[in-house]
Amino acid sequence: GAxxxxxxxxxxxxxxxxxxxxxxxxxxxxxxxxWYRQFPKQSLMLMATSNEGSKATxxxxxxxxxxxxxxxxxxxxxxxxxxxxxEDSSFYICSASQDRGSLNIQYFGAGTRLSVx
Amino acid sequence: xxxxxxxxxxxxxxxxxxxxxxxxxxISGTDYIHWYRQLPSQGPEYVIHxxxxxxxxxxASLAIAEDRKSSTLILHRATLRDAxxxxxxxxxxxxNFVFGPGTRLSVxP
Numbered sequence: 001g002a003x004x005x006x007x008x009x010x011x012x013x014x015x016x017x018x019x020x021x022x023x024x025x026x027x028x029x030x031x032x033x034x035w036y037r038q039f040p041k042q043s044l045m046l047m048a049t050s051n052e053g054s055k056a057t058x059x060x061x062x063x064x065x066x067x068x069x070x071x072x073x074x075x076x077x078x079x080x081x082x083x084x085x086x087e088d089s090s091f092y093i094c095s096a097s098q099d100r101g102s103l104n105i106q107y108f109g110a111g112t113r114l115s116v117x
Numbered sequence: 118x119x120x121x122x123x124x125x126x127x128x129x130x131x132x133x134x135x136x137x138x139x140x141x142x143x144i145s146g147t148d149y150i151h152w153y154r155q156l157p158s159q160g161p162e163y164v165i166h167x168x169x170x171x172x173x174x175x176x177a178s179l180a181i182a183e184d185r186k187s188s189t190l191i192l193h194r195a196t197l198r199d200a201x202x203x204x205x206x207x208x209x210x211x212x213n214f215v216f217g218p219g220t221r222l223s224v225x226p
Contacts, residue, residue: 006160032211043204044161044216093160097211102147104211108160 003027004096006109013084014117021079021112023094029074030096034106035067038091050077084116121205126221129195137190137220139205144185147209152179152190154201155219161204164190200224 003026013019023033032051036044048064050056050071058064066088068080077096081088091113095106122140129135141150149168153161165172165179167188172179178191192199204219 002163004160034214036216043218046214046216049211091158095160102209103149103166104208104214105151105163105166106161106214107163108153111158111160113158 002105002107004030004094004107004109006094006112008112009110010113010115012115012117015085016083019081019084019114021081021092021094021114023077023079023096023109025075025096025107028096028098030077031074031099032097032104033071033077034095034097035069035077035079036093036095038093038111044093047079081114084114086116089114089116120215121207121217123203123205123217123220125218126223128223128225129192130225131197132194135192135195135199135222135224137192137203137205137222138187139189140187141205141207142186144207145209148207149209150179150181150185150188151206151208151214152177153204153206154199155204156198156201161216162201164203195222195224197224197226 005024007022035047038044047062048056048058050069052071052074056069071077093111095108097104097106151166152164155161167179180189202219202221208214
């Protein structure tokens with residue numbers, strides 16, 4: 001159980017285009033979903049937290065107009081990188097968790113490698 | 118923010134036990150201790166979590182010090198597939214899920 005599917009696994013796009021990444025919890029309802037970014041040889045950095053039906057909470061320094069997050073259902077969240085530029089090239093990873101009070105176990109997708117040319 | 122300290126890297130021989138340490142001297146009473154691992158080019162994978170007592174599951178064991186200021190992830194028989202970066206994370210209510218650099222485990226055949 002606790003499977004999170006992330007799609008696509010890899011995307012190459014031209015500078016200026018927008019890219020949408022989907023994150024689905026397949027066998028549980030995720031009250032909260034998280035989006036991370038990871039640059040080579042570095043650790044994961046949290047970008048934003050989203051709860052179903054409400055606006056995402058972005059971490060300091062993350063542009064909300066550039067990284068659009070939609071969490072329309074308890075099993076689906078999307079991250080859209082708008083007007084992508086080469087500096088947005090990175091490994092994007094989503095995770096999903098159930099509400100268990102103080103215990104928050106996150107289950108992660110396999111990640112999306114974005115390359116902007 | 119709750120913080121953890123882990124060695125940057127460790128090595129183990131295949132089929133031998135591995136003890137991965139984590140120090141968390143500022144842990145609060147409600148913080149859970151989580152361990153995740155990340156294989157190359159993949160998202161992190163949940164390994165185990167605990168609060169006060171030692172825990173066992175099919176992947177690993179978690180030994181928690183009596184004062185909770187440190188913990189150890191135990192892989193009973195390392196395999197080549199266990200080579201990964203292992204992260205020790207403190208969290209409660211989803212407020213402090215911060216990934217540090219972790220420990221890069223190399224498993225030698």
